[in-house]
Structure formats: C-alpha cells, structure tokens
Amino acid sequence: MIIVLPHDTIARILDHATTTSGAASKAGSRRAPASEAGSALSKSIIAALNKAKKDKTNLVGPLEPGEFNTLSAWGRSVGLTKEAETVEAAVRASG
Numbered sequence: 852m853i854i855v856l857p858h859d860t861i862a863r864i865l866d867h868a869t870t871t872s873g874a875a876s877k878a879g880s881r882r883a884p885a886s887e888a889g890s891a892l893s894k895s896i897i898a899a900l901n902k903a904k905k906d907k908t909n910l911v912g913p914l915e916p917g918e919f920n921t922l923s924a925w926g927r928s929v930g931l932t933k934e935a936e937t938v939e940a941a942v943r944a945s946g
Contacts, residue, residue, distance in 0.1 A: 853912030854919065854941035860934050861904050861911065864922070867931055868892050868900075896922055916942070 896918055903911045919942050926935030 852914060852916050852919065852942070852945060853910050854938070854945050855909050856903070856911050856937060856941055858904070858907065858909055860937045861900050861909070864926065864931060864934050865897070865900050865904060867929055868897060892922065892925055893918065911941075 895914060899911050899914055903909055919938055923935045923938045923942075926932070926938065
C-alpha cells in the first residue's frame with residue numbers, strides 16, 4: 852500500500868522519531884518510555900518516510916497496511932495526534 856502525506860507531516864514525524872530515539876539513547880534507562888516509543892517505528896517505516904521526504908513525492912510506501920496502523924498508533928503515543936489523524940485519513944482515501 853502507498854499513501855500520500857503532506858510534506859510537513861512527513862517532516863514532523865521524522866523529526867520526532869529522530870529526536871525521540873536520539874534522546875532515549877543518550878539518556879539511557881531514565882528515558883525508557885521514549886525509547887519504547889522511538890523503537891515502535893520499524894526501519895521500513897522510517898525508510899519509506901525518508902524516501903518520500905528526499906524525493907519530495909509525498910508518496911509513502913510501499914508498506915503493509917498494518918505498518919500504517921503502527922505509524923498512526925505511534926504518532927498518538929508520542930503526542931503527534933494531528934499527524935496520526937492525517938495518516939489514518941490517507942489510508943482511508945487510498946481505499
């Protein structure tokens with residue numbers, strides 16, 4: 852499945868994923884919840900988002916439908932509710 856996301860949504864998700872996992876690795880066990888949230892995004896999700904950002908196509912994928920569910924759930928868990936809603940709307944629109 853491939854979805855279309857706005858470039859700013861892709862950038863915010865990537866920025867947060869990078870910041871969250873980077874902060875978690877620097878802080879060690881004190882930031883275990885952030886580490887769990889950061890690790891919730893698989894390498895394939897990060898790679899698809901990076902490719903869409905780099906190519907400026909806004910096309911994210913191909914990913915399995917469940918990976919978009921993971922992305923949406925992760926977004927909500929780290930406070931990116933608007934971005935999670937955007938992912939969900941894009942999945943619905945893609946059929």
